Amino acid sequence: MKELILPDGTLDASRIWRRETLYTGMNGKSVERVYLSPEYTVIYKPLTNESQLGQEGWVYEHILQGMAFPPIYPQLLAASGVAAGEQSWQLFEDLGALTHSFEEEAALELIDHIAWWHSLPVQHLIEQPLLGPKPHIEDIAKQVLNRRDELTETLAEQMSNPQALIKQLEALTHNSSLTTYWTRDVLSHGDLHLGNYVRVQGVVRVLDWEHAHLNSRYWDVYHAIDLSHPDFPKTMSTPVRERLLDRYLEQAAEHGTQLNARHFKQGYYLFASLFSLWMLLLIAGDLKRLAGVDGKWTIRQLTSQLEETLDSLWQCAQTLGEGELLKNDE
Numbered sequence: 001m002k003e004l005i006l007p008d009g010t011l012d013a014s015r016i017w018r019r020e021t022l023y024t025g026m027n028g029k030s031v032e033r034v035y036l037s038p039e040y041t042v043i044y045k046p047l048t049n050e051s052q053l054g055q056e057g058w059v060y061e062h063i064l065q066g067m068a069f070p071p072i073y074p075q076l077l078a079a080s081g082v083a084a085g086e087q088s089w090q091l092f093e094d095l096g097a098l099t100h101s102f103e104e105e106a107a108l109e110l111i112d113h114i115a116w117w118h119s120l121p122v123q124h125l126i127e128q129p130l131l132g133p134k135p136h137i138e139d140i141a142k143q144v145l146n147r148r149d150e151l152t153e154t155l156a157e158q159m160s161n162p163q164a165l166i167k168q169l170e171a172l173t174h175n176s177s178l179t180t181y182w183t184r185d186v187l188s189h190g191d192l193h194l195g196n197y198v199r200v201q202g203v204v205r206v207l208d209w210e211h212a213h214l215n216s217r218y219w220d221v222y223h224a225i226d227l228s229h230p231d232f233p234k235t236m237s238t239p240v241r242e243r244l245l246d247r248y249l250e251q252a253a254e255h256g257t258q259l260n261a262r263h264f265k266q267g268y269y270l271f272a273s274l275f276s277l278w279m280l281l282l283i284a285g286d287l288k289r290l291a292g293v294d295g296k297w298t299i300r301q302l303t304s305q306l307e308e309t310l311d312s313l314w315q316c317a318q319t320l321g322e323g324e325l326l327k328n329d330e
Contacts (some may be wrong), residue, residue, distance in 0.1 A: 001042070001078035001091050003091060004034070006140035009080060009087030011044055011285045023231075024296075025049060040128050042077060043092040048209070051131060054082035056090065056210035059130075062210060063187070067120055072113055089278070098198045099170075102234035106199040107224060108247050110192075113204065114220045114249030118186040122214055127185065132190045132211035137182055137216060137271055142276045145170050147281060154284045158310055164208045165317060169273055172320070178267045181217050192223040194232035199215055218271040221248055226316065229307040230280060230299050230301035235308075247262040283309065 006012050011019065011034065018035040024287030025031070025048025032044045047053060060076045063069070075093040082088065135143070144151065148166055155162035172178055188194070197206045225244050226236060245268060247259050283306045291301060297305075 004036075004042075004044075004091070005080070005089055009084060009089045012143060019044075022254060023075045026325070033043055034091075041094040043094050045092060046092045047086055047088040049133075050086065052210040053085070055089060055130065055212075056208075057081070057210045058128075060208045062128075063125075064209065065102070069117070070113075073209060074207060078127060080114075095200050095207075097199070098200070100192055100195050100198055100232045102176065104180045104243070105241055106197070106204055107240075108245055109199075109204045110197050110206070111221075111244055112251050113191075113206065113247050114192075114224065116255055117189075118217055118220070118252065119185055119255035121255060122185070122187050125214060131211070132188070132213045132215060132219075133211045135273065136184065137218070141173055141274050144274055145173075145275045150281060150284070154212065154280050155310075167276070169270065169277075169317075172270050173274075175261045178270045180263055186214065186217055188219045189203070189223075190215070190219070192220050193227050193229045194234055195229055197224075212213055216271070217248075217252075217264075218268055221245070221268065222272050222275055226276065226312040228283075228305045228312065230297040230305045233304055233308060235313060236315070238319065241315065257290050266320065269320045272316040273313055273320065276309050276316065279309045280306065280313070 005014055006017050011032070016034055017035070017037055020033045021030045022033055022043070023031055025046075027050065029046040029048050031046070031048065033041050034044045035041050057076070057079050060073075064073055074095055077091045077093060079090040080088045094148075134140070145166065148163065152162045155165075159165065184241060189206065189209065190213050191208060192206070196208045197204055221244075225241055228234075230288055245265055249259055249264060252259055283302055286297070287293075287296075287299065287302050287306070290302070292299065
């Protein structure tokens with residue numbers, strides 16, 4: 001496989017029948033499906049995020065393989081190694097054309113896997129420099145609560161009293177029973193949005209493990225249930241969310257961890273409300289910077305993501321008992 005790659009880490013076009021771009025990273029480098037023949041393909045992934053140099057290969061060797069994960073991830077066929085620096089690359093098994101549409105049955109199966117890897121021992125990972133793609137929830141909460149004016153402006157058209165919502169969420173962060181499970185004591189995939197898992201031939205497969213790190217139980221659960229993404233829109237409802245949370249609690253118990261269901265759920269709704277507020281700040285900032293001109297994501301995509309995130313916020317805050325604060329004056 002390594003003969004497909006030139007010394008600078010790019011593909012040798014003379015050895016390739018065809019290629020197609022799957023997505024482009026923040027640094028402009030593209031992940032591609034590479035046809036070695038009309039029938040045989042692999043996935044070429046250059047370094048798309050410099051902060052993650054070498055991390056995915058390490059995760060494959062020491063976590064996915066070293067901790068005996070079931071075959072829920074695409075196989076790593078070849079890699080350059082960390083020494084290649086910014087010219088690093090990896091070749092993965094191609095799972096075929098993937099459709100990332102939300103299905104409750106697939107999400108329930110994903111929750112089963114999450115509860116399993118959350119049960120794994122992690123003491124040997126504590127000193128490893130594993131990095132997630134976003135701040136920890138404590139930092140997210142601080143950012144949200146320190147940017148009240150921006151949030152009020154963002155939420156003014158959607159709810160009658162956003163300042164009261166923010167104030168009450170702040171008060172809830174001081175309730176220790178609601179933050180019990182914020183502790184970063186489990187292995188987390190790190191970036192488990194709808195685009196990073198898929199059902200292939202009836203089996204859920206989980207992609208892109210370069211952000212694996214230690215975090216709260218809520219991190220993976222929130223990403224799987226309520227995190228929005230401009231490329232992978234979905235509709236979430238309170239009944240589906242409840243079934244997914246119940247499934248996690250059941251599976252955690254199956255794997256030896258009995259969680260307080262009431263505290264776990266209430267804590268989740270607080271976590272999700274704060275994270276959704278933080279996401280709203282990011283999306284509103286992106287829309288403001290674009291000033292009506294499409295960028296990496298279109299105005300339409302970001303507007304749809306904003307609406308999805310607002311809906312998630314409304315549902316989770318309502319479940320916390322503050323739903324009346326989110327209603328329009330109309």
